[in-house]
Amino acid sequence: MLKEKSPTSSESKAKIFVLDTNVLLHDPQCLHKFEDNTIAIPVEVLEELDGKKSAPGELGFSARKIHRDLRALFDEGLETPPELNGKGSSALSRDLPNGGRLVVVINDYMVTGESENEGLNRLKATLVNMEKMDSRILASVFFLKDVCPDSRVILVTKDANMALKGIALGLEVQDYMNDKVTTAKLGGGCKTIVVEDADYERFLEEQGVDLSPELTSHLYLNEYIYISNGEFSEPARYRGDGQIDALILGSDVGVKIPKGIRIHPLNSEQRMLMDALLDEDIKLVTCSGKAGTGKTLVSIAMALFQTIGEDNLYERVFITRPLVHIGKDTGALPGTLEEKMAPYIAPFFDNLEVLFSNRKVVKQEEPANEDSHINRITSTRKRKKAMAKLAKQPSKQESAEEDNKPRKPFQFLFDYGMVEVEAMTFIRGRSLSNTIFIIDEAQNLTPHEAKTVVSRMAEGSKVILLGDPYQVDSMFLDAWSNGLVHTAQRLKGTEITAHLELATGVRSELADLAADLL
Incomplete structure (x- = not known):
């Protein structure tokens, strides 16, 4: 449902929501989220969608889905829209399953060139180029206001410039709010539960305590909290039915990465994150926080520990991030998929350097001498790649140069297929089992893209979404x-998900200062 402004005298009027192109591309399911109100789509929006249907990735998929859904609605024939009071007779109109109504609008004023509408004339005088799609969509809003005087006509757009134009011309403009969370639901850190001396002592001795509903009724399942008594405080996790459990790891206990370093939590927030990542029953972890709080490092460390450790819970780690540019685009990158993705996943390599910094640099001709279980999980795809490389038969000089190149201490992870780089573009249609999937900079995903990623996880897999909600680089997201x-808000309180916020910077004093003040 679209969230409304404060009630006014016009609240009793029927509402007509005019959707901009970016709203349909942002959420292809938006046609079913306006309850019993009327949705108007200017025909110019269909023209813009047509230009996007061949775009790669989610953009093209969204455009094609909207086209298919609209076609299905109008397959049974045409109706004259009663909303237009006999005007705009060439437009299409259909009832929606949720009780609302959909109208595809053709602006008769733009067809005939004749109009006495003051707003439309002001639009033509202000925006000289009426051939631009934005201008024509705004003109359709004025047309609807003129032919539907008994309705509130509201332009819904995620384009800030389009919104400003509409407001300047006196139109009612709203953002698409269905997938937004309120400020009260975003941030705030961990809650603190104050308990009596006896309950606190029992919590320390038994690594858990049952509390009364009065103390826990405001908590959701798997929420991380602080349990406090006087000046003492301990991180904990709410397991439902009043049960508060201590965390798996103590403050002085670290996790040893096979062939790498031992990583210790630097604060209680990192202990909470490690607790969620090490829990086999948790299938989805969302972690938000400012830059430098250790989200990526801790996530990669725990993923590798569970993949190449003794328990070998997972077969591989997939790492990716949305391909969103900051600043000027550098253009298409040459090379293989791994080479194209390298600039985007450089932060992962930085963290792997830290995790395996205690290993000596080895030459490629030296035997890797890996554990036997590593050989057992070597993927068929990696073997095929190795065979293809042998078939190329490189020259002796090339082989000698390759042999002399120093290997990264973490290169064996890629050689044996335990860590793979995955492009978001190719994730649709896949089913990933026994995999830990780490998506960094997840704040640049649309809610639909996040749903696509999470729904790819098969049995035995875990997905980790990391990011800073206040560093969004995508044009139509905030x-x-x-x-x-969106994922954290919709899935919190379920048995197999956990959601955390990290606020304490650990990278450096300068990084912490920049994250807070710049």
């Missing part, structure tokens, strides 16, 4: 409508 916060 801190309250991106895929990271």
Whole structure:
């Protein structure tokens, strides 16, 4: 449902929501989320969607889905829209399953060139180029206001410039709010539960305590909290029915990465994150926080520990991030998929350097001498790649140069297929089992893209969404409508998900200062 402004005298009027192109592309399911109101789509929006249907990735998929859904609605024939009071007779109109109505609008005023509408004339005088799609969509809003005087006509757009134009021309404009969370639901950190001396002592001795409903009724399942008594405080996790459990790891206990370093939690927030990542029953972890709080490092460390450790819970780690540019685009990148993705996943390599910094650099001709279980999980795809490389028969000089190149201490992870780089573009249609999937910078995902990623996880898999909601680089997303916060908000309180916020910077004093003040 679209969230409304404060009630006014016009609240009793029927509402007509005019959807901009970016709203349909942002959420292809939006036609079913306006309850029993009327949705108007200017025909110019269909023209813009047509130009996007061949675009790669989710953009093209969204455009094609909207086209299919609209075609299905109008397959039974045409109706004259009663909403237009006999005007705009060439438009299409259909009832929606949720009780609302859909109208595809053709602006008769633009067809005939004749109009006495003051707003439309002001639009033509202000925006000289009426051939631009934005201008024509605004003209359709004025047309609807003129032919539907008994209705509130509201332009819904995620384009800030389009919204400003509409407001300047006196139109009622709203953002698409269905997938947004409110400011009250975003941030705030961990709650603190104050308990009596006896309950606190029992919590320390038994690693858990049952509390009364009065103390826990405001908590959701798997929420991480602080249990406090006087000046003492301990991180904990709410397991439902008043049960508060201590965390798996103590403050002085670290996790040893096979062939790498031992990583210790630097604060209680990182202990909470490690607790969620090490829990086999948790299938989805969302973690938000400012830059430098250790989200990516801790996530990669725990993923590798469970993949190449003794328990070998997972077969591989997939790592990716949305391909969103900051600043000027550098253009198409040459090379293989791994080479194209390298600039985007450089932060992962930085963290792997830290995790395996205690290993000596080895030459490629030296035997890797890996554990036997590593050989057992070597993927067929990796073997095929190795065979293809042998078939190329490189020259002796090339082989010698390759042999002399120093290997990264973590290169064996890629050689044996335990860590793979995955492009978001190719994730649709896949089914990933026994995999930990880490998506960094998840605040640049749309809610639909986040749903696509999470729904790819098969049995035995875990997905980790990381990001800073206040560093959104995508044009039509913000801190309250991106895929990271949308996923956390919609799935929190379920048995197999956990959601955390990290606020304490650990990278450096300068990084912490920049994250807070710049």
